[in-house]
Amino acid sequence: MQRVVIIDDEALARKGLRRLLELHPSFEVVGEADGVESGLAMIRREKPDTVFLDIEMPGATGFDLLSRLDSVPKVVIVTAHAEHAMHAFDIQALDYLLKPVTPARFAQAVRRVEIHNAASGALPVGPSYSTEDRICLRTTQKTIVTPISSIPALQADGDFTRIYFKDSPQLMICHPLGDYEATLPSPPFLRLDRSRIVNLDMILRIDRSSRDEARLIMEGIPEGIPIGRTAQQRLKSHLS
Secondary structure, three states: OEEEEEEOOOHHHHHHHHHHHHOOOOEEEEEEEOOHHHHHHHHHHHOOOEEEEOOEEOOEEHHHHHHOOOOOOEEEEEEOOHHHHHHHHHOOOOEEEEOOOOHHHHHHHHHHHHHHHHOOOOOOOOOOOOOOOEEEEEOOOOEEEEEHHHOOEEEEEOOEEEEOOOOOOOEEEOOOHHHHHHHOOOOOEEEOOOOEEEEHHHEEEEEEOOOOOEEEEEOOEEEEEEEOHHHHHHHHHHHO
8 A cells, every 4th residue: 555645735736636546546645735844744744655746836846845855755746837847857756747637647657656666666767758748858058848749759879868859950868768768658659679769650651671671751850760670570560
């Protein structure tokens, strides 16, 4: 049984999360709080396994709350603000939910908590996403927030990841490709090989030059992506 505390300054938001958690009998809500100070007291008293935490609250933020804890439980961020996603990576939140949260998306977060608990922390950390979400991507020059559905492909470049977009220039991000494999929804995202993840929904056609060579033509990547025989077979198995 996962003991859960909900912290959100909006009573309706807390009520909505409690109702969603009632659909998952392995989670028990042991307390609610409406701010940072009451949330700290609740966590220290109840010592929950997991906290469903809002960010923007009067007087302080959910991140401020976490910084004041000696021992931080598992955290699922629940917020209306997409711009906090990269900070959620930094504090190793298990998931990042954007309000309003659908039951299907909430079930993904619950499953992620369960898997993390079963694996004793072996799962790569960082928020996971659904196709309904927006993702925050930060470079040394700028930060952009974009819908997950605008990304046709991601490509490994050493310890960095090159991210392609449908209607804007590509970005180089200081995170390995494996981080995105662990957090992007599958489907529609599929890791074809060691170097590439593609969005199956954005494939336009496959131009084959031989059994071993082909080029994947995608929205936003008119020049295409070269793929080998193994990647072709993997792609075929997921499109058939």
